[in-house]
Amino acid sequence: MIKKIGVLTSGGDAPGMNAAISAVVKSAISKGIEPYVVREGYKGLINKWIEKVDLSFASDIIARGGTVIGSARFPEFKEESVRKVAVENLKEMGIEALVVIGGDGSYQGAEKLTNLGINCIGLPGTIDNDIVSSDYTIGFDTALNTVVRSIDQIRDTMQSHSRCCVVEIMGNGCGDLTLYGSIATGAEVFSTKESFLTEDQICEQVTMLAKAGRRSVIVAVAEQLYDSHALAKKIEKASGYVTRATVLGHIQRGGSPTAMDRYLAINAGIFAVEKLVEGKGGLYIGMSENKLVARDINSTLNMPKPDKTEEYEKTKKINLSI
Incomplete structure (x- = not known):
């Protein structure tokens, strides 16, 4: 029976990370295991920013966004010599297992620590929903609701003045926030890495809507695809809509x-x-068909991305109809 479990958050923060931390701490205590938090992700393992926490700590953080224990990018963790320092620090404190909350990069670190004798379990924490081995990730639903609320509010003012707005949405190479947000708000035009439109194609579609008398148009685009402000000027020139x-x-x-x-x-x-109590490590916990599953981390990193072409095409067809 393990006696001490640690938990850390790594990579970009996501709403729900604190709830996951809370659950790990409470679950450990319920089983007679001492819970520890590692501050600032993998960097905290190297610097021994590790502290014991209690039920009071866990109960106060569930509703808070971000991550109260901090997160940091730490590319140096790719070096085996650095990882060995982390393992030595954990063993010195008697911490036998670790829960890592983050994305694919975080899982790679967790897998390598498991190979060095510290059992690790990964939890999917990212707003992008870009971990293909889980239907949904911790933080995606909150971020999506923020996107939908924002587009709804933008629509109000665009509708009032018969305008168009380009809305740039996060995603880091995964278009799920843009796709789902467009479905939920009826964004007339949308473009992601998976279903890309050129600037000319966007202008053509908005111009078609203008000629049809559409009072407002939302153009939802995933980040890093365009200069959104330059695209807005191009749309305005082509379509006649005042565009922001x-x-x-x-x-x-x-x-x-x-x-x-x-x-x-x-x-x-x-x-x-x-799973850690069972003595298992090198696993990733994901959501599949509305059930939690534990898979080997290495296999999850190589799973093919689901094809959402049909979903894109159906949504574009109804949103762009005139």
Whole structure:
């Protein structure tokens, strides 16, 4: 029976991470295991920023956004010599297992620590929903609701003045926030890495809507595909709509987690502790067909991305109809 479990958050923060931390701490205590938090991700393992926490700590953080124990990018962790320092620090404190909350990069670190003798379990924490081995990730639902609320509010003012707005949405190479947000808000035109439109194609579609008398148009685009403000000027010149651009930015990463994100985070945290108690490591906890599953981390990193072409095409057809 293990006596001490640690938990850390790595990579970009996501709403629901604190709920997952809380679940790991509470679940560990319920099983007679001492819980520890590692501050600032993998960097904290090297610097021994590790501290014991209690039920009071866990109870106060569930509703908070971000991650109260901090997160940091730490590319040096790719070096085996650096990882060995982390393992030595954990063993010195008697911590036998670790829950890592983050994305694919975080899982790679967790797998390598498992190979060095510290059993690790990964939980999917990212707003981008870009971990293909899980249907949904912790933080995605909250971020999506922020996107939908923002587009709805932008629509109000565009409708009032018969205008067009380019809305840039986060995603880091995965278009799920843009796709789902467009479905939920009826964005007339949308473009992601998976279903890319050239600037000329966007202008053509908006111009068609203008000629049809559409009072307002939302153009939802995934980040890093265009210069959104330059695209807005190009759309205005082509279509005649007064066109503005709004970059939603980091408001998508913050905020109190939704009930669904808390539900996923808490159940995944409990499940992770159960697996560690069983003596298992090198696993990733994901959501598949509405059930939690534990898979080998290495296999999850190589799973093919689901094809959502049909979903894109159906949504474009109804949103762009005139």
